[in-house]
Amino acid sequence: MSTFYFIAFLSIFFSILVITAKNPVHSILYLVLTFFTFTIHYILMNAQFLAVVNFIVYMGAILVLFLYTLMLINLNKESEPRKSSMVKFAAVIGGGCFLVTIVAALKAFKVSQPVILNDPNLGLVKNLGKILFNEYLLPFEVSSILLLSAMVGAVLLATKDPKTT
Amino acid sequence: MDVADIIIKFVLVVIIFSISLLIALYSTYAERKVAAFFQDRLGPNRAGPFGIFQPFADGGKMFLKEEIIPANASAFLFIAGPSLSIFTACIGSAVIPWGQKLTIGTHVIDLQVADINVGVLYILGVVSLGVYGVMIGGWASNNKYSLLGAIRAASQNISYEISMGLSIIALLMVTGTLSLREIAEQQHGFWANGWFTWNFFRQPLGFLLFIVCAFAETNRTPFDLPECETELIGGYHTEYSSMKLGFYLFSEYINMFISGAVMSTLYFGGYNFPFMDLIHSPNLVAIIGVAALFAKIFFFIFFFMWVRWTIPRFRYDQLMDLGWKALIPLAIANIVITGIVITFLNR
Numbered sequence: 001m002s003t004f005y006f007i008a009f010l011s012i013f014f015s016i017l018v019i020t021a022k023n024p025v026h027s028i029l030y031l032v033l034t035f036f037t038f039t040i041h042y043i044l045m046n047a048q049f050l051a052v053v054n055f056i057v058y059m060g061a062i063l064v065l066f067l068y069t070l071m072l073i074n075l076n077k078e079s080e081p082r083k084s085s086m087v088k089f090a091a092v093i094g095g096g097c098f099l100v101t102i103v104a105a106l107k108a109f110k111v112s113q114p115v116i117l118n119d120p121n122l123g124l125v126k127n128l129g130k131i132l133f134n135e136y137l138l139p140f141e142v143s144s145i146l147l148l149s150a151m152v153g154a155v156l157l158a159t160k161d162p163k164t165t
Numbered sequence: 166m167d168v169a170d171i172i173i174k175f176v177l178v179v180i181i182f183s184i185s186l187l188i189a190l191y192s193t194y195a196e197r198k199v200a201a202f203f204q205d206r207l208g209p210n211r212a213g214p215f216g217i218f219q220p221f222a223d224g225g226k227m228f229l230k231e232e233i234i235p236a237n238a239s240a241f242l243f244i245a246g247p248s249l250s251i252f253t254a255c256i257g258s259a260v261i262p263w264g265q266k267l268t269i270g271t272h273v274i275d276l277q278v279a280d281i282n283v284g285v286l287y288i289l290g291v292v293s294l295g296v297y298g299v300m301i302g303g304w305a306s307n308n309k310y311s312l313l314g315a316i317r318a319a320s321q322n323i324s325y326e327i328s329m330g331l332s333i334i335a336l337l338m339v340t341g342t343l344s345l346r347e348i349a350e351q352q353h354g355f356w357a358n359g360w361f362t363w364n365f366f367r368q369p370l371g372f373l374l375f376i377v378c379a380f381a382e383t384n385r386t387p388f389d390l391p392e393c394e395t396e397l398i399g400g401y402h403t404e405y406s407s408m409k410l411g412f413y414l415f416s417e418y419i420n421m422f423i424s425g426a427v428m429s430t431l432y433f434g435g436y437n438f439p440f441m442d443l444i445h446s447p448n449l450v451a452i453i454g455v456a457a458l459f460a461k462i463f464f465f466i467f468f469f470m471w472v473r474w475t476i477p478r479f480r481y482d483q484l485m486d487l488g489w490k491a492l493i494p495l496a497i498a499n500i501v502i503t504g505i506v507i508t509f510l511n512r
Contacts (some may be wrong), residue, residue: 015224
């Protein structure tokens with residue numbers, strides 16, 4: 001349990017650093033560390049497959065692409081868009097309202113019962129695969145079609161205007 | 166797990182770690198000798214007989230050179246880059262089965278640091294983490310050539326990771342497991358049930374795709390675009406000096422060693438060798454098996470060098486075309502064909 005609290009503290013600590021870091025590249029690197037602590041959380045829950053996939057997909061691919069884009073456009077102080085004070089004010093109000101809602105929603109709940117898994121080895125590859133392809137085949141296929149359509153959409157957006165290419 | 170097991174694991178880790186460093190050290194020597202052979206030269210031959218102390222001379226030079234951190238570089242990340250690079254190169258060896266179980270007295274020694282049941286995915290994860298060292302180092306140098314090298318490294322690694330993952334999926338359909346130990350056990354011997362047991366003979370196209378991707382992931386010629394010296398001076402390590410440069414160069418050789426080990430384990434039977442059932446002492450089989458695995462790894466390291474000194478570097482658009490328009494469709498076709506064949510064989 002103490003391991004969990006330590007890792008949870010690290011996750012929150014790094015995610016705060018993500019939004020406070022001045023340099024966007026440092027921010028992404030803190031995000032990488034945050035995702036790494038998520039991987040440790042999955043391992044603590046014995047969900048090995050999810051842990052490794054989180055590691056490969058988020059840390060190894062998506063955040064590399066983030067970093068790639070940031071390095072390519074090379075953000076710095078001069079090119080940062082200036083927000084008007086009106087927008088900042090609205091953002092503070094909106095964020096405050098959201099915080100109040102979250103706190104109220106959490107107060108309305110009782111302390112949740114810990115979920116006891118029937119099978120602690122559920123997170124292993126074989127069991128996960130069997131469940132995904134037997135019980136949850138339709139949602140699984142639908143979500144893969146969703147991802148495919150997102151990919152096709154991205155390609156379509158990128159080549160929207162054939163004259164400019 | 167009692168104390169003796171922990172000590173055995175610790176000793177195993179230290180041995181594997183020193184062997185990978187030693188092999189990486191002598192790969193630099195072997196590379197220069199192989200290059201000399203291909204170009205009809207002599208190669209290093211001054212330090213010691215046949216120049217075998219040359220790696221130590223080079224290492225000493227790396228340690229003793231002046232340490233320079235550019236004034237405008239981000240100092241912490243500048244140091245973190247090479248450290249991360251060598252770290253990710255070294256942790257890949259943790260899941261590779263180096264041999265069958267040794268029995269000494271009452272102790273059974275497992276020649277593998279960790280037999281996790283997602284071993285193949287762990288390797289993929291380590292490979293995908295490897296690009297961070299290059300990217301962070303290239304960005305932190307605050308030099309446009311380094312930055313271009315880092316960006317090239319990122320796009321190249323992402324592109325080739327996809328086809329590497331797809332080629333492994335076809336292999337996993339054949340083996341049905343993600344554990345490297347079980348994959349190695351399945352390839353026992355050399356010939357069984359009227360066909361070769363090694364996965365290379367079941368997945369020849371998959372192996373071809375995998376080795377091409379391995380070249381790209383280790384940044385070896387013909388895919389060493391991130392450090393292409395004709396265009397980018399030195400690529401991501403332009404600003405590096407002394408041992409930090411040494412770490413970058415060293416991690417490339419460790420990566421070669423690890424990817425040789427992975428390819429031997431996945432496709433060439435790992436520690437298995439022909440006629441291993443004729444030897445009745447299990448310990449002898451285990452020791453010959455380790456030797457067989459290292460022989461395969463050395464062949465792959467030689468193959469890496471052979472290609473480097475034979476094939477010229479790709480142009481950048483050719484690299485991307487090969488990755489996206491040739492390797493990925495081939496890998497997907499390989500998965501489909503493998504699926505059809507498995508369905509018909511299981512009837």
